[in-house]
Amino acid sequence: MNLLTAQAPVRVPRSGKGLALGIWRLVMVALVVMLSLGFTQVAVAQAEPDREMRTAAPGITADQWRQVRSGETDANYRDSRYESDYNLINASGETWRQIRNRWVSPFGLIVIGGMISVIALFYLIVGRKHLEEPRTGRKLFRWPLFLRALHWSVASLFIVLALTGLNLLFGKFIFPTLFGAAVWSWMTSASYVAHNYLGPIFGILLVILLVSLIKDNIPKKHDLEWFKKGGGLVGKGHVDAGFANGGEKVWYWLLASVGLMVVASGFVLDFPNFGQSRDTMQWANIIHAVGALGLTAVAIGHIYIGTLGTEGSLEGMTTGYVDETWAKEHHNLWYEEVKDQAISEEEVAARKSGDSSSDVSASRPS
Numbered sequence: 001m002n003l004l005t006a007q008a009p010v011r012v013p014r015s016g017k018g019l020a021l022g023i024w025r026l027v028m029v030a031l032v033v034m035l036s037l038g039f040t041q042v043a044v045a046q047a048e049p050d051r052e053m054r055t056a057a058p059g060i061t062a063d064q065w066r067q068v069r070s071g072e073t074d075a076n077y078r079d080s081r082y083e084s085d086y087n088l089i090n091a092s093g094e095t096w097r098q099i100r101n102r103w104v105s106p107f108g109l110i111v112i113g114g115m116i117s118v119i120a121l122f123y124l125i126v127g128r129k130h131l132e133e134p135r136t137g138r139k140l141f142r143w144p145l146f147l148r149a150l151h152w153s154v155a156s157l158f159i160v161l162a163l164t165g166l167n168l169l170f171g172k173f174i175f176p177t178l179f180g181a182a183v184w185s186w187m188t189s190a191s192y193v194a195h196n197y198l199g200p201i202f203g204i205l206l207v208i209l210l211v212s213l214i215k216d217n218i219p220k221k222h223d224l225e226w227f228k229k230g231g232g233l234v235g236k237g238h239v240d241a242g243f244a245n246g247g248e249k250v251w252y253w254l255l256a257s258v259g260l261m262v263v264a265s266g267f268v269l270d271f272p273n274f275g276q277s278r279d280t281m282q283w284a285n286i287i288h289a290v291g292a293l294g295l296t297a298v299a300i301g302h303i304y305i306g307t308l309g310t311e312g313s314l315e316g317m318t319t320g321y322v323d324e325t326w327a328k329e330h331h332n333l334w335y336e337e338v339k340d341q342a343i344s345e346e347e348v349a350a351r352k353s354g355d356s357s358s359d360v361s362a363s364r365p366s
């Protein structure tokens, strides 16, 4: 058919049904236009908090907002989402936000950054503590397999919890610009999940570790002398130490006090379904963060002493055995108790390969 000569279709008069359909279509188009305008309004209002407030509750006056903020409860001002005695606005939430952002976060940066700087300076100026006498090659059994496994499990979990916790507190200042919003959002979600699930496991293992080590960490008179001499840094000669020295006992009791506080407040935050109030959750959050940041700083010190800082310490926690010379120089009172149990490296190897059960169950003399 030639398009130029083709006749225009004859207009068929609209039936009532066709008219209704037309009106219906018009209404639909108007509805879509209105809805998209509405969404745009909400989006704009959300970008501006004042405007959002006016949009959400246009009839409310400044006095009414003041009354809501003041904490007065009244049927009209209650949070209606579920049974709750809370005021519409949780005014103490702002106090919590201020404490967290103005005090807790900077405190974390100062203690952790300060600890890293002090250790770096100490390492550069004083250096590693080497053994003064040559190794004898004879070994003393110090850490049974059960305690080593427990130590490394607690330590690994602590490190993961510290890294994910630090990411939740400080990550937003670094990673969104480094990796972009998509990666950052994945990092935050992963951190939350890891932190929330691993926290309780860490808590349980920490309690088992603390119970297993309590006997060796009861404070003794000679620990005072250890502190006075700065663990051997001040004055000459070795300072007396039993199985655990003064510094290790401080680490132990910090874990037994602050560590358990961090675990307890973590449980309060992890299980909000036990009826705890928002104020309780806010305080739990502050206690949890301050305790965890402080412990992380001390843990960095502990990790330094256990690895770079002291020759011969790490092998105790990896193999279970330490050299006699190390025992004599770092834990002289313990050495006196166990020196007749020293064995050669060959005997250690034989024990480990042939009769590994002795390494697992051998009781640790103290």
Ligand code: HEM
Pocket (backbone or CB within 6 Å): 142, 151, 154, 155, 156, 158, 159, 209, 213, 216, 217, 243, 244, 248, 249, 251, 252, 255, 299, 302, 303, 306, 307, 313, 314, 315, 316, 317
């Ligand atoms: C990679 C990190 C770590 C390393 C390299 C490390 C290393 C060591 C070493 C070598 C010892 C034995 C010291 C000795 O024989 O006297 C030790 C003991 C210990 N560590 Fe760690 N550690 C690490 C992380 C942690 C963490 C994160 C915790 C706790 C949250 C922890 C808790 C303990 C405790 C309670 C002891 C026993 C001290 C005592 O006798 O009371 N360690 N660590």
